[in-house]
Amino acid sequence: MAFSQIRRLPLSCSQTAFWANQRVLSTGRPCSALKSITANEHAIQKEEFFAKNERLQRPTSPHLTIYKFQMTSMLSITHRATGLVQSGLLGGFAVGTMILPGTFPQFLDTLTQAHFGPALIFAAKFALAWPFAYHLLNGVRHLSWDMGYGFQMPDLYKTGYAVLALSVVVGGALAAM
Amino acid sequence: MLSLSLTRHVQLSGLQKALTSLSLSSARPSLAAFSTLGNCQPQAQAVQAGKSKWSGMCVPRREFQTSLSMKSSDHVKLWTAERLVSLGQIPAFILPLMITNPVTDAIFCTLLVLHSHWGIEAIVVDYIRPSLFGGKTLIPNIAQGLVWVFSAVTLGALYYFNYTDVGVVNAIKMLWTL
Numbered sequence: 001m002a003f004s005q006i007r008r009l010p011l012s013c014s015q016t017a018f019w020a021n022q023r024v025l026s027t028g029r030p031c032s033a034l035k036s037i038t039a040n041e042h043a044i045q046k047e048e049f050f051a052k053n054e055r056l057q058r059p060t061s062p063h064l065t066i067y068k069f070q071m072t073s074m075l076s077i078t079h080r081a082t083g084l085v086q087s088g089l090l091g092g093f094a095v096g097t098m099i100l101p102g103t104f105p106q107f108l109d110t111l112t113q114a115h116f117g118p119a120l121i122f123a124a125k126f127a128l129a130w131p132f133a134y135h136l137l138n139g140v141r142h143l144s145w146d147m148g149y150g151f152q153m154p155d156l157y158k159t160g161y162a163v164l165a166l167s168v169v170v171g172g173a174l175a176a177m
Numbered sequence: 178m179l180s181l182s183l184t185r186h187v188q189l190s191g192l193q194k195a196l197t198s199l200s201l202s203s204a205r206p207s208l209a210a211f212s213t214l215g216n217c218q219p220q221a222q223a224v225q226a227g228k229s230k231w232s233g234m235c236v237p238r239r240e241f242q243t244s245l246s247m248k249s250s251d252h253v254k255l256w257t258a259e260r261l262v263s264l265g266q267i268p269a270f271i272l273p274l275m276i277t278n279p280v281t282d283a284i285f286c287t288l289l290v291l292h293s294h295w296g297i298e299a300i301v302v303d304y305i306r307p308s309l310f311g312g313k314t315l316i317p318n319i320a321q322g323l324v325w326v327f328s329a330v331t332l333g334a335l336y337y338f339n340y341t342d343v344g345v346v347n348a349i350k351m352l353w354t355l
Contacts, residue, residue: 050308062303080300087293091327094334097342104342108351121355136270139263146260177353 075160079138082131089128122175130171137163137170259295262288273346282344286335294328 050060059066067073097104116124141159144150150159269288273281298321305320307313335345343351 054308060308080296083293083296084300087297087331090289090293090335091331094331094338097338098334104338104348105351108355111355116355125353125355136267140267143260143264 071160072156075138075163079135079142082135086131086135125175125177126171129174130167133170133174134163134167137167259292262291262295266292274350277344277346277350279339279344282339282346283336286332286339286345290328290332290335293331294324297324297327 053060064077097107100107141150141163144159150156266288269285273285301317301320301324305317307317310316338348339345342348
């Protein structure tokens, strides 16, 4: 009974060894993680994690391009990207206003006189508002993780899609203001 | 709400302790050990009890460091400060829009640059790391120095804008009237 329950778990043999469950060990079934190893194999297993990865020229985490694209990791990367872009905009704005001649109202007058159409203005505002909305909403998601909530896989996906949809709604609403 | 969050915090503290020990105890770098996060229950029992497959699991632990320097030892306080600033930014967006004056402008800009600084720093520490430069810390150190320069220049220039021009919050309001 207990064994059949364990067998249903999607674990590899070596993973099962981590659980060190007495019932796993007492089943009598051979498990590859428990087989005896040669001295040479032992030396390789003792090799320092980073040294081994370097020897095998493996890419090390964090890494952007080696993993399968998943919704959760894409949202995480987008969170950092939107933060980085907004930081860049903030720094650019700060330094730009200091270096460029004229005051901010004068700069705005120039923009007004350029008579951009409402569509272009909406698009520009959305381009500013969406990263803000996304980073804010996903930031709340992160804070809830920091409090210990929402770690279940289905919750991760639910909140992820919710943040994505809400960010478009909030970004659009802000851009329409 | 507060007591609930405190309880959660206590539940997490095992994990936090483990994470802290990961980054602080690398003076003994080759101690690869299997240790537990929180209560280590046998997997089958956790499943039988109707809990998640991940509750009370044993995980392999290997000691390593993610930061360049081991001098700063108060990661927990820094972590908490980062979260408090993030949380504080939600009212710090709303309040300055309602009451726009030099004080709310300054609060707005300070929290923004603090948050941006920690965010960029995290990205730089992650992606410009010594192992990508043959274990040499020169370029990662320069990159982290540049983050400080960027943040300092940005904050200074924002304060300057608040002092000499219409202020950042008013600038956003005016831009949005377009």
